[in-house]
Amino acid sequence: MARPYDAIIIGGGHNGLICAATLARAGRRVLVLERRHVLGGAAVSEEVFEGFTFSVCSYVVSLLRPWIIRDLDLARHGLRILPLDCSFSPLPDGRSLARWGDPERTRREIAAFSPADAEVYGEYGRTMMQMGRIVKPLIDAPAPRPTSLNPARLVEILGHARRLQALPRSLRTRFLQMMTMSAADFLDLWFESDVLKAPMSVSGIIGTYQGVRSPGTAYVLLHHYMGEIDGAFRAWGLAQGGTGAVSLAIAAAARAAGCEIRTEAPVERVLVRGGTARGVVLAGGEELYARTVVSGVDPRLTFLGLVGAEHLPAELCERMRHFKLRGSSGKVNLALDHLPEFTSRPGIGPHMHGDVAIAPSIEYLERAFDDAKYGEPSRRPYINVVIPSLSDPSVAPPGKHVMSCFVQYAPYHVNGGAETWPERRAAFGDTVLETLEEYMPGLTSAVLHRQVLTPWDLEQEFGLSEGNIFHGELSLDQLAFLRPAPGWAHYQTPVAGLWMCASGTHPGGGLMGAPGALAARAMLAEGSL
Numbered sequence: 065m066a067r068p069y070d071a072i073i074i075g076g077g078h079n080g081l082i083c084a085a086t087l088a089r090a091g092r093r094v095l096v097l098e099r100r101h102v103l104g105g106a107a108v109s110e111e112v113f114e115g116f117t118f119s120v121c122s123y124v125v126s127l128l129r130p131w132i133i134r135d136l137d138l139a140r141h142g143l144r145i146l147p148l149d150c151s152f153s154p155l156p157d158g159r160s161l162a163r164w165g166d167p168e169r170t171r172r173e174i175a176a177f178s179p180a181d182a183e184v185y186g187e188y189g190r191t192m193m194q195m196g197r198i199v200k201p202l203i204d205a206p207a208p209r210p211t212s213l214n215p216a217r218l219v220e221i222l223g224h225a226r227r228l229q230a231l232p233r234s235l236r237t238r239f240l241q242m243m244t245m246s247a248a249d250f251l252d253l254w255f256e257s258d259v260l261k262a263p264m265s266v267s268g269i270i271g272t273y274q275g276v277r278s279p280g281t282a283y284v285l286l287h288h289y290m291g292e293i294d295g296a297f298r299a300w301g302l303a304q305g306g307t308g309a310v311s312l313a314i315a316a317a318a319r320a321a322g323c324e325i326r327t328e329a330p331v332e333r334v335l336v337r338g339g340t341a342r343g344v345v346l347a348g349g350e351e352l353y354a355r356t357v358v359s360g361v362d363p364r365l366t367f368l369g370l371v372g373a374e375h376l377p378a379e380l381c382e383r384m385r386h387f388k389l390r391g392s393s394g395k396v397n398l399a400l401d402h403l404p405e406f407t408s409r410p411g412i413g414p415h416m417h418g419d420v421a422i423a424p425s426i427e428y429l430e431r432a433f434d435d436a437k438y439g440e441p442s443r444r445p446y447i448n449v450v451i452p453s454l455s456d457p458s459v460a461p462p463g464k465h466v467m468s469c470f471v472q473y474a475p476y477h478v479n480g481g482a483e484t485w486p487e488r489r490a491a492f493g494d495t496v497l498e499t500l501e502e503y504m505p506g507l508t509s510a511v512l513h514r515q516v517l518t519p520w521d522l523e524q525e526f527g528l529s530e531g532n533i534f535h536g537e538l539s540l541d542q543l544a545f546l547r548p549a550p551g552w553a554h555y556q557t558p559v560a561g562l563w564m565c566a567s568g569t570h571p572g573g574g575l576m577g578a579p580g581a582l583a584a585r586a587m588l589a590e591g592s593l
């Protein structure tokens with residue numbers, strides 16, 4: 065029998081790779097097994113059409129923890145982040161709003177819609193920063209253990225409570241409102257202009273099967289607000305070479321530390337003997353052994369797919385069956401012959417170098433959700449567009465462009481399950497183009513190729529159960545000590561020697577890396593590895 069590894073990581077998504085790199089740098093013998101031919105999971109670049117490289121799924125880098133970038137020396141391993149300076153919202157009536165890195169420029173743009181909003185916008189940003197500082201330590205450390213009587217854990221919880229207590233009273237109230245309100249209601253407390261509120265509200269609903277008026281979505285605004293590049297809150301960027309460049313830099317750091325990585329190596333099941341994980345079985349029957357097995361795939365797939373209910377407490381299986389995945393997003397990637405202009409702001413200007421939100425009003429967004437609530441893709445969806453080829457010419461042939469369109473809503477179960485996504489995929493792609501055409505005439509005729517990904521495709525191709533982009537919704541009932549289940553929020557599982565390290569664990573989904581790094585630290589601290 066071959067010498068067992070110290071750790072086998074199932075899945076070469078960015079979290080699995082970060083976990084692997086951290087363990088390998090601590091001197092452990094580590095093997096990563098990735099099902100696809102390419103590393104990165106949802107953080108992947110692929111040349112889908114000759115000459116055109118798409119960030120196939122994840123398209124902006126904003127949440128990646130700075131301490132991980134530093135610890136793994138990702139810049140040395142090739143990572144370059146190109147900042148996005150603008151959030152642009154075209155309107156169907158020919159007007160538009162652009163929010164820039166420059167506060168004065170943003171103030172002038174907002175004032176055209178509401179002088180009052182222009183005045184309060186800066187204060188809103190500062191308040192979110194202050195509240196972000198309360199939450200940030202939570203996402204950079206293991207989840208609190210509210211029921212633990214261990215003095216060290218109690219001190220941690222007191223620390224969080226103290227930070228909240230130290231806020232001025234008005235801010236404490238805001239914080240509590242944010243934990244319970246809908247994104248739209250929370251923004252109503254600050255602003256009057258729908259043109260401003262709509263594109264701001266959407267970060268509350270990304271990856272969830274909820275509308276901007278659904279209670280609980282305001283907190284997610286903050287989660288997305290914590291993006292940091294070079295220490296600037298709410299900064300967004302593109303990875304040079306596409307989002308996959310992040311994963312490849314992490315993989316390079318892992319390999320440099322001696323980690324072995326195999327692609328096209330799908331794990332069929334975790335080998336459990338006597339209640340302990342001993343290794344994995346690959347789809348072809350090959351058995352590989354390790355002292356520790358770490359799952360980098362989502363919790364439902366881990367427990368109900370790779371481990372099996374017979375090895376688990378019935379209560380956990382039941383929770384996994386009810387874990388809210390219910391994917392609600394899709395992606396349309398376009399290869400363009402040339403770049404059409406927006407009617408509302410002619411010219412290929414700096415407004416196109418940022419992200420573009422098709423979110424003209426709160427009512428538009430809520431109607432988009434109404435369609436999804438009853439099992440239909442939105443007739444007019446929320447679309448977040450970036451055009452990476454404008455900042456990074458390496459991703460398209462000279463003069464051509466790639467356009468990445470994140471789309472919501474696309475419910476996993478179409479028409480209550482009566483229809484399938486393969487039947488509806490082309491129509492979904494058409495809806496996205498028709499919607500964009502209203503703002504950017506001539507787009508459809510500029511399309512050379514298109515890739516349309518529905519929640520079903522995300523499940524089939526990327527292993528995301530029900531197509532959920534975050535391995536489980538980021539709703540309050542599924543965060544912190546409840547993620548993925550109460551009692552199992554610290555990367556360990558009921559199977560001895562089996563750990564979890566991906567987005568379905570604390571602090572959650574997005575290209576953040578914290579679950580992978582925190583899980584590795586927890587394993588090393590526990591001492592069995």
Ligand SMILES: Cc1cc2nc3c(=O)[nH]c(=O)nc-3n(C[C@H](O)[C@H](O)[C@H](O)COP(=O)(O)OP(=O)(O)OC[C@H]3O[C@@H](n4cnc5c(N)ncnc54)[C@H](O)[C@@H]3O)c2cc1C
Pocket residue numbers: 074075076077078079080097098099100103104105106107120121122123124125126127329330331332360361393394395470522525526527528532533534535565566567568573574575576
């Ligand atoms: C369409 C889309 C757009 C997104 N946009 C953004 C964005 O702009 N910014 C952002 O921050 N986040 C975004 N996200 C979310 C973010 O990309 C994910 O939350 C994150 O990449 C998940 O990383 P992970 O390592 O936890 O898991 P994954 O990336 O899901 O990695 C899991 C890996 O396991 C592999 N795997 C599955 N089953 C097996 C098996 N049986 N054996 C071996 N390997 C297996 C998979 O192939 C995959 O590589 C987006 C996600 C999607 C889908």
